[in-house]
Amino acid sequence: MTTTQTAALTPPPDEADWVLTYLGVRIAVGVVGATLPVVLFISHYFFGDGLMPDSISAFYYTPMRNYLVGSLCAQGVFLFCYRYARRDNWLSTLAGVLVIVVALSPTVAAGASTTVWNVAHGVAAGGFYVILAYFAYFLFTRSDHPVAPGSRKALRNTIYRVCGVVVALSMLVAFVLLRSPVHLLFWWETIATFAFSFAWLVKGGLFFADRP
Template sequence: MGPSQDMVTVRRLRRGIGVVGIAMPFVLTLGNALFAGRLTLLESISGAYHTGMRDVFVGSMCAIGVFLICYRYRPLDDVLSSVGGALAVAVALFPTASGARDDTVSATDILVGRVHQVCAAALFLLLAGFCLFLFTRTDPAVVPVTPEKVLRNRVYRVCGVIIVAAVALAPASTLLPETVQEAVKPVFWCETVAVLAFGVAWLVKGEAIIRDGSGRGVDPT
């Protein structure tokens, strides 16, 4: 007997979140290169809001938000994913301040930018919590712990640690000299690493990677 429709829906939502997350930094970078006529890194992923890729950035974040809000699994997962979805939409609707040196930034822009930063950090930390605590749950009474489940848990924990480290390093990188920040774009790389880690974790949870051979469908642990 195959998986139920609910199980299939959960699996597809997990994969959808993972695919959008992994694709976003690449699509935004390449799209911005097409608009600018040259390949150049963004100041940050959120900085795409101030480029020709604004609609793609906002649409991607809203898509992740809708996926998370629609995600239903267990009560705690439901609440946290809904909060995460609201944060993702907030990240899209409250843009980061422009990184351009010659732009005039008003008090409102600064406030909106701070709301953006708080929502983005909270979203990343919440997604790290999914990786470290929710995805790694194991209930041997429900299903035997397979070697694949052990491997998946290792992947989740690594992804969670990477996200937390990236969130910590992003603000710390602003202490670097401006010339280094301009050349390396450390915030962009921190955000990209965090987004890729969370995307990989959700693809694994959606059974696109490291599947059990039993064909049970959605990982019930």
Template structure:
């Protein structure tokens, strides 16, 4: 049983580490290897020298999500959907400059997969990770739920802002690369939530009453 728990904690931590690493590695790596200006979005790094890293991290996240099993059928279904979406984002690249009709269609598929990916991960944070069993939640569980909800809201807010800015303020904000930073923020929020779920951050610890009882034993 202990080995089983450790395996699941490892999966959660691995997903979290990969999520946080993705924007850091591809953005910093591109600047080190190629230099030049930042790209317009995280997905645009597919067309840089960091393509294999970008695809590899997303596919690894997808594999870990497929392997992940939660506490019920809904967790498993959500994990599988997020896994397929992550791999879809990796294998169907964003639309390049001056696209062919085929590349434009692939770019649309990329947007669909990316939207499903983030919405499913936000669902994990807001509804699945925050579940409480019959017992009263511990202080750490309450704190973790706050983190999960904040991460879920950050992901949803980032998606909304990407759409709004892209539709109404694209030209005015292009020099600031808002889509890149908002996508990166959403991915880091996703990674942070999974690190917390893997008990790398805010792990359970004995309540004060339990410590008192233990000292009296």
């Protein structure tokens, strides 16, 4: 591996003091992502009118609006603050910007005409999930050294790749459902969100960490 390639995979020396925090940021991204659809479902289904919105974004038009917007903005802040290697940095920053656009540009309301903000919401949401799938499949699986078969790193790489594929396939199904009378978008978005969240939790060392 060349010096340039190694530099792209590891944090710069002048950012060594950040190494103590990037694991925490990874866990925060995973926790916020995983809890969002769970809280929305429980709060609205059991304490609301019992009618499920078509998508996670559609909760904007329910009493859970503030929680939805706050969680997405928190996700954006965590991603913006994430610092590791150069490619990770600019991709996480872009993902952070996109998810904040998702939060501040609501999806189209039922029965309403589509506006430019609704379009921005959809484009930003799609871009956000694409970047998170890329993180799981390509960035989290990198290593400066050969990965030994049967090692914890090999197991984690399998998990990352599965999560990346699940995110991508879920978003593909969700896109198809946008043009279908079947309203299952919430569940496919939830599957994608759980997948990328689990990848970040594993990468943060919460699960399947190397044995001491």
